[in-house]
Amino acid sequence: MARRLDAKIVRIFTGYSTEPHSYGRxxxxxxxxxxxxxxxxxxLGVVLGLQNHHDVGVSVEAYEEFxxxxxxxxxxxxFDPWSAALQGADLKSSARRLAPRMVQTTLxxxxxxxxxxxxxxxxxxxxxxxxxxxxxxxxxxxxLPGFFTGLREGGFDGHVAYEICSPLRGGxxxxxxxxxxxxxxxxxxxxxxxxxxxxxxxx
Numbered sequence: 001m002a003r004r005l006d007a008k009i010v011r012i013f014t015g016y017s018t019e020p021h022s023y024g025r026x027x028x029x030x031x032x033x034x035x036x037x038x039x040x041x042x043x044l045g046v047v048l049g050l051q052n053h054h055d056v057g058v059s060v061e062a063y064e065e066f067x068x069x070x071x072x073x074x075x076x077x078x079f080d081p082w083s084a085a086l087q088g089a090d091l092k093s094s095a096r097r098l099a100p101r102m103v104q105t106t107l108x109x110x111x112x113x114x115x116x117x118x119x120x121x122x123x124x125x126x127x128x129x130x131x132x133x134x135x136x137x138x139x140x141x142x143x144l145p146g147f148f149t150g151l152r153e154g155g156f157d158g159h160v161a162y163e164i165c166s167p168l169r170g171g172x173x174x175x176x177x178x179x180x181x182x183x184x185x186x187x188x189x190x191x192x193x194x195x196x197x198x199x200x201x202x203x
């Protein structure tokens with residue numbers, strides 16, 4: 001389908017883990033599957049882009065290890081700062097490390113909403129896992145300016161995409177989605193320096 005549509009890149013994820021004692025097996029299955037997909041896609045002139053989503057290989061270090069295990073020239077990185085930021089990784093240094101392997105990055109931004117459950121007998125709250133909620137680019141906790149600095153320093157020369165893949169602050173109306181997309185384009189131009197190039201001093 002990608003070849004017929006003249007698409008140059010197909011994005012995939014790794015996979016979900018099953019049970020803790022099966023993590024090594026899950027890893028090996030995903031590595032073999034991604035390597036085979038990379039070979040097939042390469043035969044058709046399509047690059048396979050692997051995004052750091054799902055359970056297998058999701059941390060920055062595990063993602064690099066996974067790419068190394070796949071070890072196929074047609075499997076390229078599509079490093080996404082969202083999952084790395086949730087894990088507390090430094091986005092600037094991570095982007096710099098992965099930039100030479102990347103063909104694309106996909107952006108979103110989030111706020112972190114802490115959650116608690118009331119425990120009446122203690123007259124207190126028990127902390128729960130935090131919830132994250134999508135917000136326009138630049139309005140969340142992700143260090144996206146630092147991420148783009150790392151990409152530049154690492155020599156990234158690929159595509160940048162913005163995606164709304166979970167409920168967005170303000171709701172799902174076309175007006176809100178359009179506003180978020182317009183804001184995203186402006187922010188990406190700002191962080192890549194495209195806005196300065198379009199408006200040099202004196203213009």
